[in-house]
Amino acid sequence: MTGSEVPPSFRLVYAPGVMPGKWVRIWNERLPGVPLTLTQVPASRAPELLVSRDADAGLVRLPVDRTVLSAIPLYTEQTVVVVPKDHLVTAVDEVSPDDLADDIVLHPLDDVLDWDRLPGRPALERPATTADAVELVAAGIGVLVVPLSLARLHHRRDLTHRPLTGAPESRVALAWPEDATTDLVDDFIGIVRGRTANSTRGRRTQQPGGEQGQQKQGQRKQGQQRAGKTERPGRDAGRGQRAAGRASSGKGRRAGGGPTPKNPRRGKPRRGS
Template identity: 65%
Template sequence: MTGTPVFRLGYVPGTTPAKWVRIWREREPDVPLELIAVPAGEAADAVREDRADAVLLRLPGDREGLHAIPLYTETTVVVVPKDHLITAADEVSGADLAGEVLLHPLDDPLGWPAPPGILARERPATTGDAIELIAAGVGLLVVPQSLARLHHRRDLTYRTLTDAPQSQVALSWPEGTTSALVEQFIGIVRGRTVNSTRGQQEAKAKGTEPVRARKPPRGRATSGKGAGPKPGGRGKPRRRR
């Protein structure tokens, strides 16, 4: 006897699956969705090793043996102390970072091949560790805006970096193993509705049909026997007395 199916969705720090999870629970009330937080460096292995059915991760990155559907592009920012000169502008360019020490954590999601400024000799293990160093006055950090928000501190802020590489958040799963549950989640992240052609096919496969509103036949009254004659039409002539 098989147990209740569960859809396991991994996600890396800073990604926001809440909207898609809500839609899943509305459409699949009998199939629990389990959220699994995974470090950025382990996201690809999470699905390769069957610890998750699919994962929200960042591109570019390790995609060997994986499908990936890009979902949205993230804004790139530079994280700085609140009293840094860069905060005088709303957005900055790479040239504004010349001469600045840049931290390059091991879980860096951008992979900027030739960043401006001076790369720090030591690489922090994580983005969180790099944030702590910035607060201590050691360097700046270029990251997706979602990570800057995730690691928000009162003594730090960030500014948009206009000419830096950008990361994409993508849904990824192993090649050759697209299960029905993964297919259903793909439809959700792509905005597929229940009444779409694909949605109807999936409903039929489950033995259910999407409910549609019935339209009244043309030319017939919709308000019952008491409906009067059409405007401008001739009513039944009265008998003279």
């Protein structure tokens, strides 16, 4: 990819609850000449923006359509139930779905958990958003089951949460359009996967102008040249030793009775005439 084809910025979208701060900070350190535009969008909208090319990559919640999007799973979140602080389940360390059998379990329209069957009793209406459901929990209407990051995102002093066993879990992934794995996308993949700036697969670690990268490349070449000079005497000495060994071995064979050149002065004396 030539410089004229590099987009002026890298557009990253992320679902609520995902914390991209660390990766964005590393991006700004390694690629200061390529600004990163960060936008939070509803979890269901993130894949749509990637397919329509309104974003270069996204931190999304699985599943996504793998026929059009590539995805690298990053981590799986713990599922918790959000309850008022005076709720009975606060007396235990973790909760099972059976413990919620008598509770109204709210099911917001933007729920990110893939339920076969929601525990507890259903509410008369589904809240529009998770934020709305949290307000209903605070009002004593019911309880809410969400990934841990969303419970923290919508934290209130009058609410708490407990781990819920036997419930679906939400997986977070880095996704991008299948046919648009650009150099910048590959750079962000390297950051998310923990590659260092000096990784053999890490590129674009230098600013435009490349002085720092050229200096490091020159230092590597000098180091290779010094290493080569250091190794040659050892190789030459080894060749000399092997040659000397062959010569010594040859002498030993002649001294042991092997054929020697004929000497005309040696042999029986001639008879006198």
